[in-house]
Amino acid sequence: MEEVEVEQHENHRNHLNDENHLNRENHPTHENTASEADRRIEQAREVIDALDLQLMDLLRHRRAVSLEIQQQRMGQGGTRTVLSRENVVLDRYAAGLGPEGTALALTILSLCRGRATASVPRQGGPARVAS
Ligand SMILES: O=C(O)C(=O)C[C@]1(C(=O)O)C=C[C@@H](O)C=C1
Numbered sequence: 001m002e003e004v005e006v007e008q009h010e011n012h013r014n015h016l017n018d019e020n021h022l023n024r025e026n027h028p029t030h031e032n033t034a035s036e037a038d039r040r041i042e043q044a045r046e047v048i049d050a051l052d053l054q055l056m057d058l059l060r061h062r063r064a065v066s067l068e069i070q071q072q073r074m075g076q077g078g079t080r081t082v083l084s085r086e087n088v089v090l091d092r093y094a095a096g097l098g099p100e101g102t103a104l105a106l107t108i109l110s111l112c113r114g115r116a117t118a119s120v121p122r123q124g125g126p127a128r129v130a131s
Contacts, residue, residue, distance in 0.1 A: 059108065059111060059112075062108070062112055063111055063112045066112035066113070067112070067114055070113070070114050071114075080113065080114055081113060086109055089105055089108075089109060090102055090105045090106070090109075092105070093105035093108075
């Protein structure tokens, strides 16, 4: 299922590239008309919308797997969170995406930690991360 979706995305991307190539050949001035640009933007936004849905599915899947690990660990008397492991995750996102990757990883970890994380501020108090 995931493979099919990725393939569809690749096809779509190739399709956009092909169009780019055609545009360059058909328009020696390298200018797109406004309507062509609008159409390409609309197409590209459809790709973004589909990718956002896939990302959210992946994040829900990641959260379910993460919660399973946390429950197994707490079932043997362990802690919900393991900061050394979180640092491995943070390093991976930083290496892959730079400083924004770190910020993204912090948000993803916050999303995936169980109830110990107050992602919504408690009444009258600041949001806190349990350690
Ligand atoms: O890898 C683990 O041990 C997890 O519990 C998963 C996870 C994560 O979502 O990546 C969540 C909480 C821990 O603090 C560390 C990592």
